[in-house]
Amino acid sequence: MVTTRWLGIAVGVLFAASTAAQDARTVLRAAADALGVRNVQSIEYTGNGYVAAVGQNFTPDQDWPRFEVINYSRTIDYQNRSSREEYVRRQGAFPARGGGGTPLQGEQPQRFLTAGNFSWNLNSSTPAPLPAEAEIRELDIWLSPHGFLKAALEAADVSAAESTFEGQKVTVISFTAQGKYRVNGEITGDNLVARTQTWIANPVLGDTLFDHRYSNYRDFGGVRFPTLLHSHQGDPQVSGGRNWKEIHVQNVRVNLNPERLTVPDSVRTATIPAVVVESSKLAPGVWRIAGGTHHSVAVEFRDFVAVVEAPLNEARSLAVIAETRRLIPGKPIRYIVNTHHHFDHSGGLRTYVALGATLVTHQANRDFYRNVLLHPARRTLEPDLLSNVVPRFADDREPPIETVNARYVISDGSRTLDLYPVKGLAHAGTALIAYLPKEKILINADLYSPPAPGAQPPAANASFRSLQQTIQSLGLDVERHVGIHGEVASHADFLKIAGGT
Ligand SMILES: [Zn+2]
Ligand SMILES: [Zn+2]
Numbered sequence: 167m168v169t170t171r172w173l174g175i176a177v178g179v180l181f182a183a184s185t186a187a188q189d190a191r192t193v194l195r196a197a198a199d200a201l202g203v204r205n206v207q208s209i210e211y212t213g214n215g216y217v218a219a220v221g222q223n224f225t226p227d228q229d230w231p232r233f234e235v236i237n238y239s240r241t242i243d244y245q246n247r248s249s250r251e252e253y254v255r256r257q258g259a260f261p262a263r264g265g266g267g268t269p270l271q272g273e274q275p276q277r278f279l280t281a282g283n284f285s286w287n288l289n290s291s292t293p294a295p296l297p298a299e300a301e302i303r304e305l306d307i308w309l310s311p312h313g314f315l316k317a318a319l320e321a322a323d324v325s326a327a328e329s330t331f332e333g334q335k336v337t338v339i340s341f342t343a344q345g346k347y348r349v350n351g352e353i354t355g356d357n358l359v360a361r362t363q364t365w366i367a368n369p370v371l372g373d374t375l376f377d378h379r380y381s382n383y384r385d386f387g388g389v390r391f392p393t394l395l396h397s398h399q400g401d402p403q404v405s406g407g408r409n410w411k412e413i414h415v416q417n418v419r420v421n422l423n424p425e426r427l428t429v430p431d432s433v434r435t436a437t438i439p440a441v442v443v444e445s446s447k448l449a450p451g452v453w454r455i456a457g458g459t460h461h462s463v464a465v466e467f468r469d470f471v472a473v474v475e476a477p478l479n480e481a482r483s484l485a486v487i488a489e490t491r492r493l494i495p496g497k498p499i500r501y502i503v504n505t506h507h508h509f510d511h512s513g514g515l516r517t518y519v520a521l522g523a524t525l526v527t528h529q530a531n532r533d534f535y536r537n538v539l540l541h542p543a544r545r546t547l548e549p550d551l552l553s554n555v556v557p558r559f560a561d562d563r564e565p566p567i568e569t570v571n572a573r574y575v576i577s578d579g580s581r582t583l584d585l586y587p588v589k590g591l592a593h594a595g596t597a598l599i600a601y602l603p604k605e606k607i608l609i610n611a612d613l614y615s616p617p618a619p620g621a622q623p624p625a626a627n628a629s630f631r632s633l634q635q636t637i638q639s640l641g642l643d644v645e646r647h648v649g650i651h652g653e654v655a656s657h658a659d660f661l662k663i664a665g666g667t
Contacts, residue, residue, distance in 0.1 A: 214413070221509025230408070
């Protein structure tokens with residue numbers, strides 16, 4: 167009897183699952199009819215709005231900094247898995263606080279392209295291949311209203327669940343896109359796609375919510391399309407960053423027979439660039455470990471090493487750590503110093519902490535780093551050392567963070583590395599500079615990036631002037647500037663730029 171009852175339950179569960187798939191297809195077909203999906207091979211929409219720089223907020227509890235977007239247009243060709251997105255961005259009336267190009271000077275044309283397995287930007291006359299972006303750019307096609315319905319109708323693992331979204335009853339349709347990404351879409355009672363949602367990998371946030379909300383649908387010659395597109399990257403319950411893009415759609419046209427995007431040869435042959443590590447000695451026991459865009463500095467103490475900056479991601483950190491161990495064998499990396507929280511400067515921090523280093527950062531980063539960046543949760547999309555191998559911090563799960571709100575000294579009694587907060591910045595409210603008083607070396611990120619020898623020196627901007635004021639008010643005796651971006655320059659070169667202010 168017991169066996170029979172269990173069998174009954176098992177059959178019941180199977181029946182519920184197949185009903186859900188059946189329900190899902192019924193809901194999808196009704197939505198596809200409502201939106202005119204069958205008649206859409208490609209779609210072009212135009213409008214205006216804003217776009218924000220993910221990971222570049224002023225402080226970790228604030229939203230991403232925004233830029234005004236004009237002359238927006240996007241063409242999606244579903245058959246060929248291609249998308250061409252173009253717009254002009256400018257600072258507009260948005261507050262000029264944060265990074266990612268803030269404050270934007272003048273107007274910047276932007277072109278983002280993807281076709282099949284190839285992605286590139288065309289912001290100048292030369293295409294910039296972005297092989298690592300292709301997967302997400304394709305995913306974004308399947309998150310558009312028509313793309314979602316097309317992909318869900320073809321998905322083998324589609325399922326349905328009832329829920330509510332913004333106060334109305336919806337059916338949540340789920341499937342796996344590209345063999346990897348869980349995609350959900352909310353279909354309203356009147357058969358419209360109200361939201362599509364997935365998670366994408368991010369070195370700082372881990373599996374990160376990525377969603378598009380679609381409202382104010384209108385009919386454009388038999389095809390329905392939303393006229394308000396509002397997109398998120400991030401989750402306000404995790405950090406302050408969330409609102410990513412908003413487009414107010416003015417016009418929609420379908421099946422214009424857009425020229426198939428021709429993938430430039432340089433894009434077709436491009437591969438994901440290797441991690442570059444080029445070290446040079448700045449002084450005895452002080453090494454600059456340069457990369458393609460972001461550098462680090464390793465400082466040797468009597469029985470440990472401190473590294474300034476863990477940029478980008480785990481691959482970068484592992485390369486810098488290997489080079490540090492080669493240059494300074496037999497000493498543990500005890501401290502990893504972080505100049506500010508912007509994601510391109512903090513994406514590699516987890517690796518150092520997983521390997522036993524203490525993170526030294528501005529006090530304003532503490533809660534975000536403790537609760538988010540160093541959270542020991544599983545990361546399913548891009549597991550790393552901290553999520554996969556060392557998901558604990560000693561025995562008490564308290565991550566090793568030292569905070570700085572005034573002068574902070576790392577010393578072995580002989581060599582000294584001083585850290586100072588930089589006040590009054592518009593770039594970030596979490597910035598530190600690192601100063602080696604004996605070597606008279608000052609390390610900064612994003613305030614002064616020394617140009618290559620012979621290149622045009624940068625103009626003095628507000629961040630530069632804040633750095634200059636900090637040096638003066640602290641009375642630092644600086645001989646050389648080492649940029650986390652850029653090169654190494656003399657203080658005389660620095661003062662030449664300052665002289666112009
Ligand atoms: Zn920055
Ligand atoms: Zn930077």
